[in-house]
Amino acid sequence: MAGSSIRNLASGREILISAGSGGVGKTTTAAAVATMAAATLGLKVLVITVDPARRLANAMGLEQFGNVESRVPDEAFQGAGVRPTGELWAAMLDTKESWDDLVRRHAPDAQTRDAILANPLYANISSRFVQSHDYVAMERLYEIHSSGRYDLIVVDTPPTRNALDFLDAPQRMADFFSSRLLRWLIAPSRSRVLTFASKPFYTVADRILGSQFLQDIAEFFILFQTMYDGFVERSEAVSRLLASDDTSFIVVSTLEVSPAREAKYFLAELNKRNYDVGALVLNKTLPSTLTDQASTVTAHDLVEHGAERAEPLGEALGLEQDRQALLGRMLPELGENFLRFQLVAGREAEERDRLAVGAGTVASVPYFTEDITDIAGLVRLGKRLWDENPA
Amino acid sequence: MDIPLLDRRLLFVTGKGGVGKTSVASALALLGARQGKRTLVCEVDAKGNLADFYGVGPLEFAPTEVQPNLYAMAMNTEESLREYLKLQLKLPLLARLGPVAKMFDFVATAAPGVKEILTVGKIAYEVRERNYDLVVVDASASGHVVGQLASPVALGELISVGVVQAQTAWMIDLLKDPATTGVVVVATPEEMPVNETLELVGRLGTETEIDLAAVVANRVLPELFGRAEQELFDELATAVRGADQPVAQPKVASGSGATTLAGLDGVVEAAELAVGLRRSRVPHLKRLRAGLPEGVPLLNLPMLFIRTHGTRATHAIAGLLEDELV
Numbered sequence: 001m002a003g004s005s006i007r008n009l010a011s012g013r014e015i016l017i018s019a020g021s022g023g024v025g026k027t028t029t030a031a032a033v034a035t036m037a038a039a040t041l042g043l044k045v046l047v048i049t050v051d052p053a054r055r056l057a058n059a060m061g062l063e064q065f066g067n068v069e070s071r072v073p074d075e076a077f078q079g080a081g082v083r084p085t086g087e088l089w090a091a092m093l094d095t096k097e098s099w100d101d102l103v104r105r106h107a108p109d110a111q112t113r114d115a116i117l118a119n120p121l122y123a124n125i126s127s128r129f130v131q132s133h134d135y136v137a138m139e140r141l142y143e144i145h146s147s148g149r150y151d152l153i154v155v156d157t158p159p160t161r162n163a164l165d166f167l168d169a170p171q172r173m174a175d176f177f178s179s180r181l182l183r184w185l186i187a188p189s190r191s192r193v194l195t196f197a198s199k200p201f202y203t204v205a206d207r208i209l210g211s212q213f214l215q216d217i218a219e220f221f222i223l224f225q226t227m228y229d230g231f232v233e234r235s236e237a238v239s240r241l242l243a244s245d246d247t248s249f250i251v252v253s254t255l256e257v258s259p260a261r262e263a264k265y266f267l268a269e270l271n272k273r274n275y276d277v278g279a280l281v282l283n284k285t286l287p288s289t290l291t292d293q294a295s296t297v298t299a300h301d302l303v304e305h306g307a308e309r310a311e312p313l314g315e316a317l318g319l320e321q322d323r324q325a326l327l328g329r330m331l332p333e334l335g336e337n338f339l340r341f342q343l344v345a346g347r348e349a350e351e352r353d354r355l356a357v358g359a360g361t362v363a364s365v366p367y368f369t370e371d372i373t374d375i376a377g378l379v380r381l382g383k384r385l386w387d388e389n390p391a
Numbered sequence: 392m393d394i395p396l397l398d399r400r401l402l403f404v405t406g407k408g409g410v411g412k413t414s415v416a417s418a419l420a421l422l423g424a425r426q427g428k429r430t431l432v433c434e435v436d437a438k439g440n441l442a443d444f445y446g447v448g449p450l451e452f453a454p455t456e457v458q459p460n461l462y463a464m465a466m467n468t469e470e471s472l473r474e475y476l477k478l479q480l481k482l483p484l485l486a487r488l489g490p491v492a493k494m495f496d497f498v499a500t501a502a503p504g505v506k507e508i509l510t511v512g513k514i515a516y517e518v519r520e521r522n523y524d525l526v527v528v529d530a531s532a533s534g535h536v537v538g539q540l541a542s543p544v545a546l547g548e549l550i551s552v553g554v555v556q557a558q559t560a561w562m563i564d565l566l567k568d569p570a571t572t573g574v575v576v577v578a579t580p581e582e583m584p585v586n587e588t589l590e591l592v593g594r595l596g597t598e599t600e601i602d603l604a605a606v607v608a609n610r611v612l613p614e615l616f617g618r619a620e621q622e623l624f625d626e627l628a629t630a631v632r633g634a635d636q637p638v639a640q641p642k643v644a645s646g647s648g649a650t651t652l653a654g655l656d657g658v659v660e661a662a663e664l665a666v667g668l669r670r671s672r673v674p675h676l677k678r679l680r681a682g683l684p685e686g687v688p689l690l691n692l693p694m695l696f697i698r699t700h701g702t703r704a705t706h707a708i709a710g711l712l713e714d715e716l717v
Binding site: 021022023024254256257258259286287289290292294295296298299301302305309312313316317319323326327330331333334335337338340341342343344367370371 | 407408409410413440532581582583584615616619620623624626627630649650651652654655656657658659660661662664665667668671696697699700
């Protein structure tokens, strides 16, 4: 992977998927990569985000448009002093709306479509069905990709309980609709063969859930069954797309213990499935000066002899007596603060080495002390990602 | 209101992913156990992180004692169903039939609220039976937790007959009693976690009847300087930047750069980082405080530098929580 960079990934791939555990900066990373690709590579780029911070959503015009793809106006780039050579588009993923779209597309006729959309269980299932969100994200990606409307699509993955869920969602959906049990459940009651296995099931199900509820479920699935072929076909196509050369993953993490552990697991799973991991982005990393040997010695010295050191330093600063005394009280604290952060930086350095195995490019992004709330902020972050040297 | 946190018997701990939900849940449970309560801590999302906070191997559905007085378990809806069938319906034989549980798992996947009710039901059962003095739940992240907590109501409405209907009623009573049950939301003083917390607090009020017991502000950074100190530090920082860097200067025997301005650059940079991080978080902390309903305690936990994981950190956080709860 030598010579690789996120810039090259954005140039060469059609789909980049930003993945990682919650709270590590997945959304911002995806937005920054898309912004840079639109600004500097002349590409028509779409970023599909899931749950952006409100001010960032505002900056990208997502507040008004939501599920609909909308273009980020060139003027939004002015604050960054950039004239985009391409186009930046953005869309937010609305699970319910996307499911409705899906039903409209796959339903065999208007009557079935309306019956499904009006079914009380449908609303519940489409918004709460396990992996429903993940499935819809992948489905939407496939639909947009095959429409050929964009040069590059950057996807921010949903905050899942398990970062891998969305990878398996298409397959699981296909399994779900082709399962024997579902067929049995929705078969007309008279033709149901009460086998040894199914009889106690039905008895217990009836006793616990009530037959009316079971009936409701069955009816819902009878309607859904009509869309079976469309679903399975789609699911398989999405799986192929994820594994294709057009797609690469950007794994995002911080170097804190829990996110790093999840990222490591995620990297291993992606490799196992032969999905391409183009880059590892490490967010909120501490500056390397914190592990500097000379500064460490200085910090220890300040902790022990801060009051004495205030003398020559106070002189160099031209301080009055009382402020020199204040400095004397501050210096040990400065030393201790350095050592506190150094401990964290050391831990992070170790974590970084463990993670870097198995990823193409490794990019580190420092702690930004300001929230990223506009295109200028995204460009600033994007430049860090772009110019980072390969590991 | 004003019911002391650990006087309740059931606490759901939630928050946005990555804010330290599990570390707070594990510490709260440990604190309860240290105060002499027979305590159960239950992990709901099968991520397997909770075990790390007590330095033990993977947790199972059957609770194991991980510290004196403290029992830990991992939720498993299939096991929960088996137990339910065995205890409630006196159907031990059926519970042992593999395919039944498998089919139920399938229905549970398809039917809304079934998985959630098996989770909440098992937990509520332990509370009702008074098997423990305190049950702490490392619950789902803020995006999912409302659905989980509202599941008895939702399911009760959806299924108008049957055993489930009868079962949801007592669960609802137990959950909505503030003397028994409370939610603890964990946030870090950053934009998204605070947004999500305030949103969740609103939804808990409108979509459930469950009491918000406390909000925890995690990883709060200490103030490094007062005003006079900050001014002096700014002078120092400017001078350090302006000073000639001792590029090829050989290290003296003492090795310390503390006698020259230039030698302080690393130390100054670390202080600027601490100040900058704190400053960026202050407005979010204020926003969090201002957005909470009156009477809801806001507990502050400092950023931990030494150890953030493992038994040692959990004990440290339990101690910090104890101080905050006084």
